[in-house]
Amino acid sequence: MNFIATIPKLPLDEWVEWFVALLRGNVRWLFDGIRNGLNWVLGNIEGFLSIGHPLILLGILVVLAFVIAGWRMGVFTLLGFGYILNAGLWPEMVQTLSLVVTAEIFILAIGLPLGIWAGRNDKVHTTLRPILDFLQTLPAFVYLIPAVMFFGIGMVPGAVATLIFAIAPLIRLTSLGIRQVPKDLIEASDAFGADEVQKLFKVQLPVARTTIMAGVNQSIMLGLSMVIIAAMAGAQGLGREVLAAIQRVDVGNGFVAGLAVVILAIFLDRLTATFGEKKVTKP
């Protein structure tokens, strides 16, 4: 079996490096533009979330949880975020939340139209599917390398890696939701003479709403998990605390930072999940 060793290795790694270098060399302006744009959005969101005393944001979050997800969630939010504040992790939590929110804004802006397009067009669907499979199965860490190469170190590569990693389920579920709209509902809207825009907004999107919201929820959850990993690319926030604790084998602080991530995750999950279920079953 020695002959296998004599076959020259396929230089895929070199090709990828060559390609990345080519991009860096020629479309630098594009990456700079993206970085500046993302930085601007990130900065504004973080700035906005940090206005005034932390108790103001805490209050807003509690009210949101109470209104959208019920009193239990309201109590949980009060206790959970109260603890984060108490543990001194509030600024880190705000950074992580801003990163998730920023990534989610772009995920929605890109993922929803792509998902709708894929839901209504078979060619787009079959083209996107392998790409989405690829995106979802590639280990999350791998995204960090090109992200760092193109965008340097800091929050931006974290946001970009999060976006790419977490966008797949939204596209997938949006497309699925639109495909699952019963055929006779589509026929009905056609038969009444609806045009494509009316069909989309009056029939397909409302009926697919629950599935699409499940996609939004999934992308937020994946985004949050990626944001923690993004600390390895220099993103600030709770992830960095966890990473630091690992490096110092500091079990106590590691647990506290991890718990803060969990609290944030439960909060985001319950809110978006309830949002999707609501109204459809309204009596």
Added chain:
Amino acid sequence: MEKIVVKNLYKIFGSRAKQARDLLEKGHSKNEIQDKTGAVIGVQNANFTINKGEIFVIMGLSGSGKSTLQRLLNRLLEPTSGTITIEGEEITKLNKKGLREARRKHFCGMVFQQFAILPHRTVLENVAFGLEIQGVSKEDRFAKAQKMIDVVGLSGNEQSFPTQLSGGMQQRVGLARALTVDADILLMDEAFSALDPLIRRDMQDELIELQSKMQKTIVFVTHDLDEALRLGDRIAIMKDGEIVQLGTAEEIIAKPANDYVKAFIQDIDRSEVFTAGSIMQDPREVAHSNDGPRTILRKMQRQGISSIFMVDSNKNFVGRIDADPLAAYLKKHSEDVAQKIPSELIEKTLPLDKETPLQEVMVKIEQVPGPLPVLDEKKHLVGVIVRGAIIAALSSHPEQDETKGEDK
């Protein structure tokens, strides 16, 4: 008046449709063509006219192409070839935008087997959907929707969501949604097939009643022969994408075009389909009110009949005269026969009208000794029903029943 004219209409599914059509014209069967080209014949060479204001039923088993044919009419499916003309406008020629306008102008949308109402909308919002699509203002469309909700008997449920309604009520929403759009043609695809038999019956009755008021042109698809016979002014029976027979219920039952149709109709309750008008015979001879007793008896003897109906000079029905009492009267009064027939010899038998169903005719004919008279709207005698005709209509070999039974 012609509303929809369909000519040489074909629908073949699959990428090799043209080739499949050529094979079809050479006389190959549906299955052969499917094996050879992979193409599935949906509808082949359909030619028919749907008249304004009629209920046109397309009937067939599943896979016969009945729903396909209906969906070709508003081009939810694109025809492979052929033309569809609605009120002179060739639907098959229109581009996307023209088609959309034509759908809004000619069609009341569609009513579906599984209702196809929007789950996130209230009844009122669902019923107003068609007008919303047409850009009618909220106030106007809700007002019109409300009216139609009252018509179909859903008042009080305006703010309910579809999941809170029973199947029958959901289909009323579907029907109201279609009728709210004030167009002429209503397409109904197995609209009552998902409902319980009793509710289905109610809905059929209601549709017939609504139709008598609204006079839409209804194209109704069903696999249920009883439903087809009940609702259809004319029925097209389909098999393998082909219309094998087109005619009124009576025509189809009296003269099935082939064994397929015959097999279809063998189990139906004929007494529900036939009406007095469809089984009556011409009165061969009538007595006039100024005929004398001897003249009348002679008329009966000539025809070999035991009773005769009398009409007055305006052809209005007067009553029945039986031979036996008349003969007895003549014997008794052989010397002084009256100029006119005495009124005690005229039986006031209850007349039928043409629409009386055979079931009722059967009950009534048991109550009288002789034949029954059939009158039209003007109370003129238009026909007679004898026992033999009823038996003939009920027998399962209608094509052989040309013999006119005569009452003795």
